Amino acid sequence: MCTLTHRHAIHCILPPYILSRIAEHGSPELRGKAIRALLVDPSIRMVRATTAGPVIGSVARLRSAAGNVLTPSPLRTIRDAKGKPEAPGATVVRREGEAPTGDPAVDEAYDGLGATFALYWEAYQRDSIDDAGLPLDATVHYDQDYDNAFWDGTQMVFGDGDGELFNRFTLALDVIGHELTHGVTEREAGLAYFNQSGALNESISDVFGSLVKQKALGQDAAAADWLIGEGLFTPKVKGSALRSMKAPGTAYDDPVLGKDPQPAHMDDFVRTNQDNGGVHINSGIPNRAFYLAATAIGGNAWDRAGTIWYNALLDPNVRANTDFAGFARVTVDVAGRLYGAGSADATAVGAAWSDVGVS
Amino acid sequence: MTDEAGCGGEARMRVDGGFAHLPGRASDSCVPLERLPGDERAELTRLADAAGFFDCAPEPAVARPDARTYTIGLTIDGRSRDLQVAEPIRDPALAALVSTVRRITRERGGV
Ligand SMILES: [Zn+2]
Numbered sequence: 253m254c255t256l257t258h259r260h261a262i263h264c265i266l267p268p269y270i271l272s273r274i275a276e277h278g279s280p281e282l283r284g285k286a287i288r289a290l291l292v293d294p295s296i297r298m299v300r301a302t303t304a305g306p307v308i309g310s311v312a313r314l315r316s317a318a319g320n321v322l323t324p325s326p327l328r329t330i331r332d333a334k335g336k337p338e339a340p341g342a343t344v345v346r347r348e349g350e351a352p353t354g355d356p357a358v359d360e361a362y363d364g365l366g367a368t369f370a371l372y373w374e375a376y377q378r379d380s381i382d383d384a385g386l387p388l389d390a391t392v393h394y395d396q397d398y399d400n401a402f403w404d405g406t407q408m409v410f411g412d413g414d415g416e417l418f419n420r421f422t423l424a425l426d427v428i429g430h431e432l433t434h435g436v437t438e439r440e441a442g443l444a445y446f447n448q449s450g451a452l453n454e455s456i457s458d459v460f461g462s463l464v465k466q467k468a469l470g471q472d473a474a475a476a477d478w479l480i481g482e483g484l485f486t487p488k489v490k491g492s493a494l495r496s497m498k499a500p501g502t503a504y505d506d507p508v509l510g511k512d513p514q515p516a517h518m519d520d521f522v523r524t525n526q527d528n529g530g531v532h533i534n535s536g537i538p539n540r541a542f543y544l545a546a547t548a549i550g551g552n553a554w555d556r557a558g559t560i561w562y563n564a565l566l567d568p569n570v571r572a573n574t575d576f577a578g579f580a581r582v583t584v585d586v587a588g589r590l591y592g593a594g595s596a597d598a599t600a601v602g603a604a605w606s607d608v609g610v611s
Numbered sequence: 612m613t614d615e616a617g618c619g620g621e622a623r624m625r626v627d628g629g630f631a632h633l634p635g636r637a638s639d640s641c642v643p644l645e646r647l648p649g650d651e652r653a654e655l656t657r658l659a660d661a662a663g664f665f666d667c668a669p670e671p672a673v674a675r676p677d678a679r680t681y682t683i684g685l686t687i688d689g690r691s692r693d694l695q696v697a698e699p700i701r702d703p704a705l706a707a708l709v710s711t712v713r714r715i716t717r718e719r720g721g722v
């Protein structure tokens with residue numbers, strides 16, 4: 253018989269929330285190991301070194317400003333894992349400038365990387381993920397019945413879905429923008445991927461993932477649906493998308509999957525050990541703050557609201573352990589610096605955060 | 612780790628996190644090995660040995676954004692272990708083992 257209660261307490265690879273727990277409560281020997289593991293991980297930088305990525309970024313920005321470089325363009329490579337759990341996949345199937353292959357996963361990944369590059373360059377003059385022209389690599393057809401997409405630090409990895417509940421993950425353009433934005437966040441604020449800083453990290457990816465899609469479709473803040481992952485669910489699922497930035501908690505309600513657990517307000521903040529401390533759950537709160545700010549400001553969300561959020565992400569006051577309130581303060585400061593302290597934009601940003609209970 | 616005598620061999624899997632993390636689906640799945648045909652059981656043992664599953668050294672690491680964490684458990688021939696493995700799984704043998712246990716528990720799972 254299967255008895256799921258027995259657990260053999262050896263762990264090869266520990267997620268950060270477990271490491272933090274050991275660091276706080278473990279035996280002295282275990283605590284030392286856990287603290288060292290947390291410290292060597294580059295995503296757990298408590299203070300960002302002044303010599304990190306942004307210097308490269310500002311050099312690149314100066315060069316662009318001096319006008320002595322051509323307009324940057326993406327350098328994309330798409331590989332096919334052919335159903336194996338291998339990334340990078342063994343076969344290169346489409347390189348930059350090559351014609352569509354006819355394989356939807358390959359061509360959607362190629363186009364999605366291009367649309368994400370276009371948002372960052374055209375709206376924020378950022379040259380790729382590292383602002384220094386990093387080549388964009390993706391692997392498609394990863395593993396079998398694989399319901400996921402992720403940024404592994406060097407490339408995008410896309411599954412085809414199980415066909416039962418999920419379609420292929422390249423179908424949703426905002427998912428591609430979401431994943432590449434994790435690369436941007438890693439190089440800028442370095443928000444640690446657990447608890448509130450992790451939910452903020454997730455929200456930043458939803459914000460810019462949605463902006464990639466809105467810009468590609470030419471939709472302003474009022475016209476956008478503000479859904480994340482629309483098209484990922486098969487028709488068997490009762491739901492429109494995975495998340496809703498406009499109305500967190502309402503994206504799906506299905507007999508098999510359950511109900512969308514996202515809170516829309518700090519009063520409903522979820523404490524959990526799952527999902528790195530609920531990073532995909534509590535992201536609903538800052539997601540709705542962005543939606544409220546962008547619709548109050550009006551026009552294209554990637555213009556003023558997106559510029560405020562982007563500059564907040566680059567601000568030295570946003571670090572690995574920044575929480576919702578810390579990020580909120582920086583967005584209000586940035587809005588004041590960019591558009592004036594008493595401007596309608598700065599007021600809209602402050603009101604958006606207080607509407608979701610963050611102050 | 613109380614009842615190894617009642618543990619006639621099994622494969623266990625829990626998937627956590629990921630871009631499409633759905634709390635309602637993050638439940639443990641478990642398959643008694645006697646439900647598997649002999650050749651699949653032999654393949655599972657071969658994959659576990661190839662990955663050094665029962666004696667790999669602990670290697671703390673931090674889960675990446677939207678990467679999933681797998682809690683994979685195997686009890687085979689008196690050997691038993693549960694490990695947490697976070698994506699990206701760079702070791703091809705361990706990646707193959709995780710993929711296979713995920714498939715077995717999905718197709719034949721149930722508590
Ligand atoms: Zn056991």
Ligand SMILES: [Zn+2]
Binds near residue numbers: 430
């Ligand atoms: Zn994410």
